[in-house]
Amino acid sequence: MSTTPIPKNRSSSPTVFEQQRAELVREIAVGMEQVLQNINRLNRNLESIISVGNEFGSVEALWSQFENFMGSRPGEEQKGGGGGAGGAGGGGGGRQHQDDDEEGSQLHEEDHR
Secondary structure, eight states: OOOOOOOHHHHHSOOHHHHHHHHHHHHHHHHHHHHHHHHHHHHHHHHHHHHHHHHTHHHHHHHHHHHHHHHHHHHHHHHHHHHHHHHHHOSHHHHHHHHHHHHHHHHHHHHHO
8 A cells, every 4th residue: 555645735725626615615604504593583483473373272262162152052943943843834835845946956957958
């Protein structure tokens, strides 16, 4: 194995390659610092958005309770109130509604022809 000695004048002054490499490393370091700053800024913004969203948690719970309350009432009225009115009116009212639907569907079919 033979090693070639490095001339002393090359070790004291950097080559063009070493200068370009040093400049690129410096640019990369600056770019990474900017990326780190932007990530920190993004993190702060996300934290503030989450905190604002958390402030609406109680309002959301209240609206959810209201929606559940309002949604359950019409279902109970249909089951309870609909049975009594249908029994008193007989079966004819329901049949006439069905006939109207059939006539309406026939009209739609004629329009499409």
